[in-house]
Amino acid sequence: MSFVKTFVSFVVKPISHIPPHPPPAASARRPPPAIFEIERPGFPAFSRGSYMRLFFRKTAAIFAAATVLSAAGIADAAAAEAHGVTPDPSVLTRIGGVFPVTNSMLMSWLVAGLIVLFVRLALGRPRLAPTRIQAAVEDLLIGLRDVLAPIVGKRVIPHAFPLLASFFIYILLMNWSGVLLGLFGEFLPFLRPATADLNTTLALAVVSFGGWLYFVLRYAGLRVLARETFGNKADRREVAAPLYAFLTVLFLAVGVIEVVSILIRPVSLSFRLYGNVFGGENLIHELGRLAPLGVPAAASFLEILIGLIQALVFTLLSAVYIGLVCNHGDEHETAHAPDKPAGETTPAPTPA
Amino acid sequence: MSTLTPILADAVNISGSIQGGLGCLGAAIGVGLVGARAAEAVGRNPSASGKILVQGILGMALAEAVAFYALFLGK
Helix, strand or coil, X not given: CHHHHHHHHHHHCCHHHCCCCCCCCXXXXXXXXXXXXXXXXXXXXXXXXXXHHHHHHHHHHHHHHHXXXXXXXHHHHHHHCCCCCCCCCCEEEEECCCEEEEHHHHHHHHHHHHHHHHHHHHHXXXXXXXXXXXXXXXXXXXXXXXXXXXHHCXXXXXXXXXXXXXXXXXXXXXXXXXXXXXXXHHHCCCCCCHXXXXXXXXXXHXXXXXXXXXXXXXXXXXXXXXXXXXXXXXXXXXXXXXXXXHHHHHHHHHHXXXXXXXXXXXXXXXXXXXXXXXXXXXXXXXXHHHCCCCHHHHHHHXXXXXXXXXXXXXXXXXXXXXXXXXXXXXXXHHHCCCCCCCCCCCCCCCCC | CCCHHHHHHHHHHHHHHHHHHHHHHHHHXXXXXXXXXXXXXXXXXXXXXXXXXXXXXXXXXXHHHXXXXXXXXXX
């Protein structure tokens, strides 16, 4: 979570108040974690913080400029449209007269293209001695991995991480695209923040659901999934036989409710993301209509934070859904670990 | 009858907003509870703040979903 902490501290504190990053002591240096599974024996360690600081100083400067300037852009927008932001995207053109291309689709393609271009041009091939940008991106990925690994489980995280990390970065940039668009106001009506469109978020949620199905069936199997959903979780040795039979029926009924709650996950994922981003977009525009200068900038800062949190929430929930089924094996392993004494554990002494 | 109909129509119009407002109220209470407990937990064990942040965000997200059900699915 160092990435979030760095970012949050950045947004909260003015840039001039950040003390210069002290060079780490020789003992405090540690070798870079091998996220790409590359061992770097004997290579001098890089200090993790400095690159991130550089990276986010520039990012934050761009966003600060965007939010301040957005006030001017929104003032124009307020004059142009009296009503709020429309809940639906506008269709720009239809390919072959059938397939519609909307302004939010254009934005999502733009963001995806920018990510591909960034990786191609700025990163290129990952090198053993990381360049500055590679170190920054590695740090972002390491931070994400450290958050996601305990949720998804050690076994599945190498396979699920690419999808989850892509979710985070893609959604984050699409959320922030709305704030950046504030720069241009009504000059770019053919672009709409991509996640302020229910179609985009629904598509993302369906991808998340498909990924969940794939990872669960591939790494846990249908039997584990069925046992997790419908199976009797009571211990046969501790529960009397009639009660156990009753509990089996009860857990079967609970499993039906569980299936409904699983099927409603894509709906809740997409509504949450769409509601937050679209609501924020509306807030910025309405505030811009009420008080054109300066006030929308505050809402834009709020939107930057909400965009970050919602991207994290989407990623975390996708990870939790996978981990709920796939992470169970690890738990059992640790529960039956030989070095851990079975039976009751002594409670930690509570301070008086 | 004729005087009651517009009142009823108004009541029907209002009901959607009340239902959305109640949904948001419930979600707000839930998010507040999660936030309060998370802050309390960090106060008790500051070194666990990272794990508590993740759990807190998850809990808030799940509580918040109720508001969007009420807003989009209702009416």
